[in-house]
Amino acid sequence: MNAIKLTLFAMTATVSLSACGSESPEPTEQIVIREPGEAATPVEGAAADADGADAADLVAAGKSAFAACVACHSVTPDGASSIGPNLYGVVGRAAGSLAGFDYSDAMAGSGLTWNSGELDEFLTNPSAKVPGTRMVAGAVNDADDRAAIIAYLATLSE
Numbered sequence: 043m044n045a046i047k048l049t050l051f052a053m054t055a056t057v058s059l060s061a062c063g064s065e066s067p068e069p070t071e072q073i074v075i076r077e078p079g080e081a082a083t084p085v086e087g088a089a090a091d092a093d094g095a096d097a098a099d100l101v102a103a104g105k106s107a108f109a110a111c112v113a114c115h116s117v118t119p120d121g122a123s124s125i126g127p128n129l130y131g132v133v134g135r136a137a138g139s140l141a142g143f144d145y146s147d148a149m150a151g152s153g154l155t156w157n158s159g160e161l162d163e164f165l166t167n168p169s170a171k172v173p174g175t176r177m178v179a180g181a182v183n184d185a186d187d188r189a190a191i192i193a194y195l196a197t198l199s200e
C-alpha cells in the first residue's frame with residue numbers, strides 16, 4: 043500500500059516537473075538571453091539585461107537589431123543615402139539636416155536634435171514623434187532593442 047502511494051507521488055512529481063521550463067521557441071526573436079553558466083555564444087544577438095551586459099554587448103546587440111533598418115539606411119562614413127538618410131553620425135545631428143537627402147517637410151522642420159531620448163521616442167513610433175514623416179516602417183517595439191540600437195548609433199562617429 044505504501045509502495046503504491048510512493049509510486050503515485052513520484053509520478054505526480056515527475057509530471058509537474060516536466061511541465062515547467064519548456065518554453066516554445068520564437069523564431070523571429072533576435073535577442074538571446076544568456077543564462078549564467080551557459081556557454082558564451084557569439085555576441086551577435088546577445089541581450090542587454092538591465093543589470094548585466096556591458097557596453098560592448100549592448101552595442102553588438104544594437105548592431106544585430108539594426109538589421110531592421112539596413113534596407114533603408116547606410117551607416118558608413120559618407121555612405122550614400124538610399125530610401126532613408128545615411129545614419130553615420132546621426133546622434134547629435136539636427137533632424138532632417140543631412141545634405142543631399144530629400145527629407146519630408148515634417149522632418150526638415152521638426153526642430154529636433156537627435157539625442158538618446160528623441161531617438162527612443164522616434165523609434166517607438168516615428169509618425170507620432172514626427173507627424174508626416176516619410177519613415178513609415180522601422181518602429182521598434184522593444185525598449186531594450188531601442189536602447190541597443192541607439193547605443194550602436196552612438197558609436198558611429200569620428
Ligand code: HEC
Pocket residue numbers: 108110111112113114115125126127129132136137138139140144145146148149150156161165174175176177178179180181182191
Ligand atoms: C522603409 C524604410 C525605412 C526603414 C526600415 C527605417 N527607416 Fe529610418 N528613415 C527612413 C526615411 C525615408 C527617413 C526620412 C524621413 C523623413 O524625411 O520624414 C528616415 C529617417 C530616419 C532618422 C532621422 C535621420 C535624420 O537625418 O534626421 C532616423 C534617426 C532613422 N530613420 C532611424 C532608423 C532606424 C534606427 C531604423 C531601424 C530600426 C530605421 N530608421 C528604419 C526610412 C526607413
